Amino acid sequence: MVFLAAVASPSAKADIILSAFGQQLSIPKDTASGTILARHYITPQQLCYQSRCDTKYLWAYPNGKSGGSTSSATTITTTVSGISVRLLINGKAYGTGPMEQLSQPIELQLVRDDRPNLGGSLDDVPYNDYYYIIRYDMTTVQFHPSVKLKGTITSINGTCSVPSQTVKLPKTLINRLDRIGSTAGTQNFQLRINDCPKGYNRIGYTLDPVGGTIANSPGVLPLASGSTASGVKIRVENAQGAPATMGTSITVDEYNKAAGGSFAIPMQASYIRTDTVATPGTVNGAMTVLLDYR
Template sequence: MKTTAKKISALFVAPQLCVIVLMTLVVSPSAKAAAVTAFGQNISTPKNTASGTILARHYFTPSQVCGKSKCRATRLDTYPKGGDNSSTSAVITTNVSGISTRLLINGSAYGTQSLSVEFSQPIEVQLLSDGRENLGDSLAGTSPNPSYFQFSTYEGGLLEISLRGTITPIDGTCSVPNQTVKLPTTALQRLDSIGSTAGAQSFQIQVNNCPKGYNRIGYTLDPVGGVIANSPGVLPLAGGSTASGIKIRVENAQGAPATLGTSITVDGYKKAAGGSFAIPMQASYIRTDTVTTPGTVNGALNVFIDYR
């Protein structure tokens, strides 16, 4: 009796997205009123970017905000330029020409208002290009008590958030070319249990023509469709997928699941030299369910480049 091996195939697409900056600074948690600082050091940013481009990110965990794993925001006050007058705008100007800022809770930005929003994920402070010329300067506010945000919670915490550090504009950014990675057609029988992998295909993320002058350049792998909880390196199924129970896992050159959603330093970049760099990766099929059907398996990954 003859048996026919069922086949699966895949296209893995890694398009370039916009250039952004990620930046974090660890601060000590506090359950009560606290004054904290976002950024706080020299920040090199691209000089010419489109209005709305995210230039830097800073995160505060719920523990840092209210001393617990889950908080409920009750009020946010925003102060343009770290001054004395609040604003209802969700995006406010900083003390540096060309740079604005906003605070996000569960991914949504708010201006001055009363709230009732629970969150268990970190709140995020962003620096954005606002279309004006980026002249660089200190982010420190203009008030004697120069907080840009005052954030209150039901648990009784008040977080006064100041911005610090000096913006240094740099001419030029790296480029990351789009690419399509095609995994080999693979027999479904090779994926005989949940978590098993097959069909590994090597590829490289190219980070090209990086100018000199940045303190650090990093990259972040961001799956289209979001990170899947408790599934390291695994991409959600993208449009055109016909298989079920099978996904694509992105891995480092050694075959370990890739880190998703976190900035990773581009090894080899030197502030005084710049240059182009290749990051070795691979991708493979991974079985994710007890029930599977053959077909095509597609996934997509955005590559963010960040600068300091």
């Protein structure tokens, strides 16, 4: 009887109403199922006013219908077709059931699902309905904070494109690279992002070195297939000659939501001495450009 009482859906009004997301989010219509579209965090302080919450149980309600059936699934649908939500506690996804004590922020993820991506408002649930209700205990009293979702999803036909290109650096003498960190043979080029449709709130790009980033070597690409030189690599730089940021999304500042368009981002590349011993030969490097949309 005690167990049954613990898992029953709370009938009393939730003590605290927490809202997740709230922003306008524009996504490509053909975004792959399973893609995480946005993240939102709720701290223990927001939930129970302490650094650690004695959380006991979670109720998850598909489509935000807290008066209806719960779900034990770790991902549940929202009222927006094509968009689901997932709740993680201490890095683990949960559906309805017992939960561990909360010591880190709760993470909520909006996730693309298999339904048609039609867009709509996450607020489109009755006033007293919630997607999640969390039980935690404080001394002899139980509390049941609830989580609502807010914000608007816009589905957009089309994405930008990034054409492949090869940048050829000029030949240089090995003795021009006379010490570790010295550079030579700078070649200007443009990173092109073409045919971006209207409607996105933000477009970003991430430079992803083929072979991974090199620790303590900002902007430097690992040697790629066909390289015969040693002790020398290629460094990618911005137009001012500072090392390019790798692995982090960078906003395309020129993009305008009302206009769309194509953009050319000026960059440059150069040889860089990376080791005490260097031998001449060919130096190849590569990177992938990944686009993200909001």
